[in-house]
Amino acid sequence: MISQALGGGFADAPIQSARAFRAALEAMARPGRILTVEGVAPPAPLSIGAGVLLLTLCDRTTPLHLAPGHDAPEIRDWITFHTGAPLVTPGAAAFALGRWEALQPVTRFRIGQPDYPDRSATLIVEMDALTNDGAILTGPGIETTARLSLPELAAFRLNRDIFPLGYDTFFTSGDKIAGLPRSTRVEAG
């Protein structure tokens, strides 16, 4: 079991995490755009996309919450070995990982403070599939409109309503990632 936790990380971290960050940046800067990432082999049910985001963005300074379904010993060991991120409760988390249902209620996560809205959580939501249909997105990063298969509308609408507070979200499915910053307005497609 231990040897499984030691493997599956970036083989060349500086280069691979740089490429991964560019994909994450592109995803967050252009909501609705679906990008492909590579370079890690995390234990199931963790997707490649979520694994890449964790290894690129998390370390000892970023408390991480694992939602039920992802709070398994193999995943905990793998994340701890590769990132050192402390595993915490939702209210203390800088990052949270899990399926959308398992992360509920999302109102538990940090939305920042009025004077420091950046002190908010980033959710990594594991999806069965990620496609450019469903909800209609508008806002910064989108020229006209974009579409993304969101798991729900109401929560993201509420999240937009409290802008500049709010959490930011990455969606992952297999080796695909997409982003939804708090600034995006969502409507039913």
Next chain:
Amino acid sequence: MSDYNFAYLDEQTKRMIRRAILKGVAIPGYQVPFASREMPMPYGWGTGGVQVTAACLVPEDRLKVIDQGADDTTNAVSIRRFFQKTAGVEVTEATAEATIIQTRHRIPETPLTEGQIFVYQVPIPEPLRFLEPRETETRRMHELEEYGLMHVKLYEDIARHGTIATSYDYPVRVEGRYVMDPSPIPKFDNPKLSGNPALQLFGAGREQRIYALPPYSQVVSLDFEDHPFVASKAEHDCDLCGAADSYLDEVITDDQGNRMFVCSDTDYCRGRRAAGQVGRLGGEAA
């Protein structure tokens, strides 16, 4: 390759900067504090921009660095060489060929495109700083959207000079929320901030702030109904390439009062001259 870690910074630092950039992108115009590092160049030489660029670079990038529009000044040349040495990336002077452009105080004349990241070097990121020196107060003003003081400053310009005399560092409002300092670009460049297909990132090293404009963000230069914003430039054409639409530098050419106006964007000017465009003094200079 070199003996440096890719793009100079250690991985822990890059992760910290990358997280700040992502939060900046998610909250357009809001200044995200970050733990700025000492860089092998003095503050004021673009340490903020360099750290943002280092956090964004991939080996496949082609980097362009400009200083007041020029590719060939000390600051631009040294930063370009820094990343050639520490990241092994290709460099270019052509705006259209670059994937990342780091800039000091200009936006190129050639329109930026979707695939590009545009990184500004920012000396003072807080637009309200010269009006209110206390960080605790300016932070509260951003929190409450209390931007009246900024308009008072512009109004005082009008009262004193009859027009808004602020010609660079001209404050903007991002997506109807945060008032932002676009770094000391001439106000001629302000319209290019809005609706830009490129991702624009701002790094202030000494002041330890990162902020961002996602692509196509709506950016409005502050003004008054009876004194609307005007993107001004010198009333001349470029003396080398004849361009009437580019931002110009004034160059004193002798002690007899002669002067010439040339494009501040050296790549744009060179491109026009290569295409056969000639300005008033273009023949002599060539």
